[in-house]
Amino acid sequence: MAGFLPACSDKGEAVTPAPTAANANVVQMGLVLSLSGDFSSIGSEAKRGAEVAVAQINALGGILGGRQIQLVTVDDRSDPKQTRARVEELAANGVVAAVGPSTSQAALELKDLIVSDKILYVSPSATSPLLDHINDGVTAAPNTRAPVLFRTAATDAFLAAALSQWSSDSINNTRRCPYLALVVQNDSYGSPIAEQLTLAYTRLHVQVKQTITLDAATANSQTLASAAAQVGALAMPTQTNAVQCQVVVAQPTLAADYIRAFKDYTGKDTQRGGWTDFVTLGSDGFRQNDFLSASRADPADKASPTAAEGSFSAAADTVPPKRDDFSVSQEFAAFNNLFAAQFPGLDLGRYSSTAYDATVMLAMAMERAQTSSDVKQLREALFQLSGTGQTVTPAKMGDMLERVRRTPTLNYQGVSGSLDFQDNGSVRSDFSVWRVQGGVFTLVSTLSESVLSTSN
Numbered sequence: 001m002a003g004f005l006p007a008c009s010d011k012g013e014a015v016t017p018a019p020t021a022a023n024a025n026v027v028q029m030g031l032v033l034s035l036s037g038d039f040s041s042i043g044s045e046a047k048r049g050a051e052v053a054v055a056q057i058n059a060l061g062g063i064l065g066g067r068q069i070q071l072v073t074v075d076d077r078s079d080p081k082q083t084r085a086r087v088e089e090l091a092a093n094g095v096v097a098a099v100g101p102s103t104s105q106a107a108l109e110l111k112d113l114i115v116s117d118k119i120l121y122v123s124p125s126a127t128s129p130l131l132d133h134i135n136d137g138v139t140a141a142p143n144t145r146a147p148v149l150f151r152t153a154a155t156d157a158f159l160a161a162a163l164s165q166w167s168s169d170s171i172n173n174t175r176r177c178p179y180l181a182l183v184v185q186n187d188s189y190g191s192p193i194a195e196q197l198t199l200a201y202t203r204l205h206v207q208v209k210q211t212i213t214l215d216a217a218t219a220n221s222q223t224l225a226s227a228a229a230q231v232g233a234l235a236m237p238t239q240t241n242a243v244q245c246q247v248v249v250a251q252p253t254l255a256a257d258y259i260r261a262f263k264d265y266t267g268k269d270t271q272r273g274g275w276t277d278f279v280t281l282g283s284d285g286f287r288q289n290d291f292l293s294a295s296r297a298d299p300a301d302k303a304s305p306t307a308a309e310g311s312f313s314a315a316a317d318t319v320p321p322k323r324d325d326f327s328v329s330q331e332f333a334a335f336n337n338l339f340a341a342q343f344p345g346l347d348l349g350r351y352s353s354t355a356y357d358a359t360v361m362l363a364m365a366m367e368r369a370q371t372s373s374d375v376k377q378l379r380e381a382l383f384q385l386s387g388t389g390q391t392v393t394p395a396k397m398g399d400m401l402e403r404v405r406r407t408p409t410l411n412y413q414g415v416s417g418s419l420d421f422q423d424n425g426s427v428r429s430d431f432s433v434w435r436v437q438g439g440v441f442t443l444v445s446t447l448s449e450s451v452l453s454t455s456n
Contacts, residue, residue, distance in 0.1 A: 024067070025067055026068055026069075026070045027062070027064055027067045027069050027070065027366065028069075028070050028072050028094070028095050028372065029070070029072065029095070029097060029099070029363070030072050030097065030098025030099070031047065031072065031074070031098060032074050032076060032083060032086055032099070032121070033047055033073070033074075033076070033101065033102050034075070034101070034102040034103065035047065035077075036075055036077050036078065037078025038078045038253060039078040039102050041252070041288060041290040042102045042103070042125050042288070043075070043078075045349030045350065045351040045352045046124045046125060046354070047073065047355070048339070048342075048355075049124070049351065049353060049356035050099050050355045050358070050359040051071065052335065052338050052339050052343075052352070052356055053355075053356045053357075053359035053363070053394075054069045054071055054363075055338075055342060056394070057363050057401075060398050060401065063363055063367040063401070064367060064370065069363060072090065072095050074086040074089075074090065076101060078102075080103070080106040080109040081109065083100075084109040084110065087110055087113065088113075094373060096118065096119050096120060096375055097120045097121075097362060097365075097373070097375070097378055098120075098121050099121070099122050099355060100121060100123060100124075101121070101126060102125050102126070103189075104126040104128030104130065104189060105187075105188050105189070107121075107126040107128075108134075108188065111134050115134065115135050115138050115147045116147075117147055118375070120378050120382075122151070122152060122358040122359075122361065123152070123358070124151075124152050124351050124354035124357075125351045125354060126153070127151065127154065127156045127159065128155070128189065128192055129156050129157045129193075129196065130188065131149050131425070131426070132157070132426055134147075134149055134424075135147055135148055135424070144376065144380065145423065147375075147379065148379070148421075148424055148425030149425050150358075150361075150382055150421060151425055151426055152354040152357045152419055152427060153316055153318065153427070154426070154427055154428055154429035154431075154449075157196060158316070158429060158431060158452050159284055159314060159431065160196035161196075161431075161447075162314040162447050162452055163193075163197060163247055163249075163314050164201055164204060164206070165447055165451070165452065166281065166312075167180065167247060167279075167281055168201070176245070177243075177244055177247075177279060177281075178244070179242065179243045179244060180201075180207075180208060180209065180243050180245040180246060181208070181211075181230075181231045181234050181243045181247075182197060182198070182210070182212070182246075183211075183212045183213075183227060183246055183247070183248040183258065184211060184249045185213075185215075185251060189249075190249045190250060190283075193249045193283060207241065209234050209241070209243050210230065210231075212227050212231065214227060216250075216253075219254060224257055224260075225264070225265065227258065228261040228262040231243070231262065232262075232265050232266065232269060232272075235278060236271055236272055237272065237273075238271075244279060245279040246262075246278075246279070246281070247283075248281070249285075250282070250283065250285050251285045252286075252288045252290040252291035255283075255285045255286055255291050255295075256290075256291050256295040256307075257294075259280070259282075259307045260295060260307040262280070263307035264307075276310075280310070280311040281314065281433075282311060282312065282313040283314065284314065284316065284350075286311060286312075286313035287314070287315035287434055287441065289349060292308060292439070292440075292441070295307045296439070304439075305439075306436065306439050309437070309438075309439065310435065312433055312435050312444065313435075314431055314434075315432060315434065316416075316429045316430075316431055317417070317429060317430040317431055317432045317446060318350055318351070318353045318354050318416040319332075319348050319350055319352075319353055329415075330395045331393050331394060331395045331413060334394070334395040334415075335356055335415040336348070354416045356414075357394075357412075357415055360394050360412075361414075361419065362378075362382070364381075364412070365378045365381035366378065367401065368385065368405070369381040382421060383421055384408070384409050385404070385410050386412055386419055386420045386427075387411060388409065389407060389408060389409030389411055390409075390410055390411065391411045392404070392412055392413070393414075417430065428452075428453060429449055430446055430447065430449050430452075431447045431452060432445070432447070433446075433447070
């Protein structure tokens with residue numbers, strides 16, 4: 001391993017020290033995330049969650065006979081090509097099991113490495129439905145499962161179900177959005193979600209009057225203003241079946257750019273007679289802190305007015321909200337305390353909990369399989385940890401470590417939810433709908449996993 005060069009930050013500094021050759025007291029686990037670039041907030045949230053998990057496990061004596069887990073953290077700079085290069089470097093130096101990557105685009109770059117069993121990865125934030133089919137055409141060996149990308153965040157098929165379900169709900173016997181405009185980031189994130197939304201709206205008898213695409217690579221003030229004006233024209237009372245809603249599927253930066261353009265359009269409009277009744281429902285890109293800050297007049301000032309005020313978003317329920325009538329799970333409460341102690345004053349974000357669960361489950365798989373390098377054994381161990389056996393929880397980490405060593409199948413109940421891996425490596429999740437009120441996210445409603453499962 002002496003020749004390994006770790007990924008560097010934008011300042012040219014190594015994210016973690018290079019792995020050393022044989023260290024009998026250390027078990028190395030990769031952490032491949034976007035820590036700089038467009039998706040740095042997702043990666044940074046995940047990094048903190050993984051570090052909380054490792055600190056907790058190491059404090060209890062580690063795994064594999066008392067060895068401490070060492071995270072080998074690399075930054076792919078939000079570039080899928082860099083993801084591929086970093087993962088190959090890690091694998092060449094013996095680090096084949098890792099948490100990551102941050103995005104679906106990055107994960108798709110690893111397809112051949114995954115299906116050929118060269119690596120085993122658990123992503124805390126890659127959610128594209130395309131990843132459900134990463135092993136299509138691959139035949140598993142007898143009595144084994146086909147290679148998959150494990151994920152602890154629910155697939156975007158559930159996101160599409162949540163968006164379509166909420167926007168088609170009836171209120172006082174009137175459908176919330178009988179006619180709507182669909183605004184979509186035209187890439188591997190937005191396009192699959194838009195396809196599923198279009199099918200769902202057809203089934204639900206909701207009419208999509210127009211689909212407007214946004215290109216993140218070429219978007220500018222002119223193209224965004226044009227998109228906003230197209231939606232605005234569809235909402236005018238002179239239109240037959242004027243739209244009452246827009247559903248926007250976009251990542252945080254583009255979503256914020258678009259919502260500012262739309263706010264500018266509505267602020268200048270003199271024909272509609274007001275826009276307070278118009279509904280903007282965003283995908284999970286709207287439910288990220290980066291979106292909220294980028295949509296403000298002054299991104300650095302949380303009290304600054306935001307163009308997102310009043311907008312709604314749907315996202316996996318990975319961080320229970322704080323409110324008087326909501327009791328958080330024992331697992332989440334324990335994690336929240338550990339996080340606050342390790343990172344005082346920092347916000348959990350949406351992906352610290354899913355990364356914590358990914359790290360814990362990978363560590364438990366290593367302990368169960370008694371290896372950190374046999375990909376096939378680790379895969380089988382991960383499936384065994386999400387089965388129908390005894391329930392285990394990281395709130396009782398010591399007990400879970402003991403049970404992992406001697407119990408055939410276990411049912412891991414995580415911080416971010418019940419993580420039961422499907423055959424394609426995905427998990428299911430409740431989703432929540434949020435609204436920006438007073439410049440912060442407030443909970444509106446929750447859609448259960450069981451309801452969403454029947455909708456997609």
